[in-house]
Amino acid sequence: MHWDVVWNNFEYFLIGAFPEGPLGGLAMSILLALGGIFGAFWLGLAAGLMRISKRRMVRLPAIIYIEIIRGTPLLMLIFWFYFLAPILLGQAMPEAQCALVALIIFTGAYIAEIVRAGVEALPKGQMEAARGTGLSRFQAQVYIILPQALFNMIPSFVNQFVSLTKDTSLAFIIGVNELTKAATQVNNRTLTSPTEIFITIAVLYFIVCYLLTEFSRKLEKRINRYQARTR
């Protein structure tokens, strides 16, 4: 076992060549995940609300978007976008941005389903009471339903963030400089200790994801106490 290979490159795993060179490693993975969840939240919110609309013409595009994205592997989406972007833009797009857009589009569909479930889980009386006090459907949605629904959805968002963090490892395939790429670079350079390197990488991902999962479990317990209930 050559654990020294891991220790010599540990800083490279964490932040890449950052102060002198481009950011990479775990920091880049987390950055991609943060950017991804931020974009996917707005996309998913829009798609989720469209999905529960009563008008068919609004609902249909959302259904098509959600079903298509949930039915295809993320890797396909990344490749697809990687080859589509130059055709659409007429010039190559940086890999990191390509991966980020693919991650946003992919996660947006899953967030849309979370939003739909969250809104539908609220008791019907909330909407009826809000309409009864004279709010329009839009106002009731924005001031009454969404604040409660989004609050209840926080644990699911955290879970989605965890799987997004894991999914950022796929950005390596089109060449984004993140943790998995750092691992393969070091492995290709040293060739002596793949076992140690990949165990370290797995543990690094595990620490981030496990802490977040625990956090979401705690949140879920607390939030359950404040939920509006059907009974």
Added chain:
Amino acid sequence: MNYQFNWKLVLTGEYGQWILQGLWITLEISFVSIVLSMLLGTIIAVFRLSRVKPLVWFSATFTEFFRNTPLLVQIFFWYFGSYAILPDAVNKWLYKQDFEFAAGVISLTVYTSAFIAEEIRSGIFSIPKNQLEASRACGLSFLQAMSFVVLPQAFRIIIPPLISQFLNVIKNSSLVMTIGVMDLTYMARQIESYTFHGFEAFTVSTLIYLVISLIVSLLVNQYNKHFLRFIPH
């Protein structure tokens, strides 16, 4: 936009053959992984519910660790790094097989079984505890009670989430292209490097994945409609 779309190229001739071969490998690796991960997942779930402390710890660590690390890293681990932790005899046997395929199957199986174990555990929890107690009182052993009374009921409830896990396996199997298993994604990539028509190749293979998922989720919806309402709550 001066790009000439050439769909015929991808759909016919040699490249069309490649897509079909890739689809076959995708289905093959998914099927093997699904079967194995069902077995492993059930074992892990039963461990989790047993009263033997080391088994409980083992299965808790197993599920937490493999659920919280990316599949890609696990694939790389099994492909590049497993030789150091596996016994020599196993290594020799593995290298005699199609090692890429084997590493893909191992990583998909381990990853998926962690998820399946959680599904099965929640399914078992949803069966009232007095079912187990009553069957123990009738004189069945723990294993008998599990396999004849509790598990059959639990499986009926968790069939829809299990099937969505199976779909995930089919989608996740696209990752094994990184270690050189010639699945659908690998073939699309290969067509791209031979012809520079990556867009068409990836559209066709995306559509294939999509059709598989849509057919299966349609079947699950039918199942939910017809069978799930007979289950008492």
